[in-house]
Amino acid sequence: MMSSLLRLNQVEAFIQKFHILHDISFEVPKGEVTVLLGRNGAGKTTTLRTIMGLNKVSKGSINFQGEEIGNLLTHRIANKGIGFVPEEQGIFGELTVGENMRVAMKKEDEQTTKRMEWVLDLFPDLKKFWKKPGGALSGGQKQMLAIARAYVNENELLLIDEPSKGLAPIIVDKVTESIQQMKEQTTILLVEQNFLMASKIGKKFYIIDDGRTVHSGQMDELKEDKVLMKKYLGIS
Amino acid sequence: MDLISTLVINGLATGMLIFLLAAGLTLIFGLMSVLNFAHGGLFIWGAYTGVWSYQLSGSFIIGIIVAIVTGLLLGLITEKLIIRPVYGNHIQQILITLGFMLVLQEFIKVVFGPNQIAVSPPAFLQGSFYVGDVIFIKYRLFIIILGLLVYFVSMFILKRTRIGLIVRAGVMNKEMVQSLGINIRLVFMLVFMVGAALAALSGMLHAPYSGVIYAEMGLEFSILAFIVVVIGGMGSFSGSLFAAILVGIAQAFMAYYVPALSLAVNMLLMTVVLIFRPQGLFKAKG
Structure with a gap:
């Protein structure tokens, strides 16, 4: 079994007064691509921003390479060895x-x-x-x-x-x-709405719904689970 | 023709002094989104400490150095104690920096006394010379050259060095800069200190230009700097230079032809820019 590079445990976070993340827990194994899936507004982007310290962790812990990083400033988190590609590209x-x-x-x-x-x-x-x-x-x-x-x-x-948001299919392939x-x-933690792309790259997945991690498993299994895909991802 | 040239040179010199003050202001606003109304206070402290050491030592260069060091130190104190607690809140920034401006102004009277202090340019910058029919006053020429030097050195740093690129990137997207592992707070502090040093330098250079310094001149001069920042575009360094020259020259011509309107012309310029190009002349929309 591979060791976890990143581990989130019961993370909660607010954006201003709005409680966005209620209970996010997952692990990112070293050397793999882990995918966060979920509908729009489920809390995937907020999860990444919270890992980067751009949103504060109000409860829970974020552990990176055995060290708690949940309360560090963004530049310190980045200097621990985490690169960030935001949704709007920055x-x-x-x-x-x-x-x-x-x-x-x-x-x-x-x-x-x-x-x-x-x-x-x-x-x-x-x-x-x-x-x-x-x-x-x-x-x-x-x-x-x-x-x-x-x-x-x-x-x-x-x-x-x-990374595929708003791009032409040929560019998505690239x-x-x-x-x-x-x-x-x-190691990569990927948030992706494009299931086809996510399934090509990812090995392990977590589904986030309403600020909670509600499901996890191997990507190969998810492809076969039509009920789960319809329930949480709206894919039939 | 010689009159026009003389007025242009006067305007350029005034413009450069305003530019030095506005340059710090525009950087501080552009990068940190901070409305610093205490900027004029840094200007007068630069003028007073610079003039004090100039008159004590007899060296104008020492005066300039002391003014710059005063600006850097006051910038550090202002950013840490006054600005840092009110990041992100413009109303609080206006109130606290206006209050601090008055504290700085009144403190000048406590330390240096309430009376005006007369200042003359150093011997090597006194007098004038003619080129054809155009008269060049040495001290004004010195201000123009120094102002341009500050502009080009600043532009070189902003365009060609990594720290300059970080500052420009920080103006565009602070979060992304932090996400790349850069301590944006430290960058903020450095920029604030440099901005304060430029304001203090402007104050020191202004002293022999006007011939007299007094505690209230900071507030008067900072109004011109704010006008320049609005006209040039908040956050635009080149915009500030262009607008400062525009304001300086407009004021020089109006002061000669219609003295009663010399201050009003700047307000008029700002109003026209705000109506037709609210983001300023050099700033891209949005």
């Missing part, structure tokens, strides 16, 4: 692609340069539009930049929020392929 629109990457790079050593070269080979468009402002990129290119920015540092875990390549080197 591209710095007035900075060029190269500048976006430079802001993200914690070091400029040989290792980081190699990762940069690898990721640019994976997304040649980024190399092509290196001097173009981030805001002028297409939706797919922005997503590639957001993923590349999170990947360029040697992170132990990547949190990726809905993003899927790139995440598949990344999972060979990094």
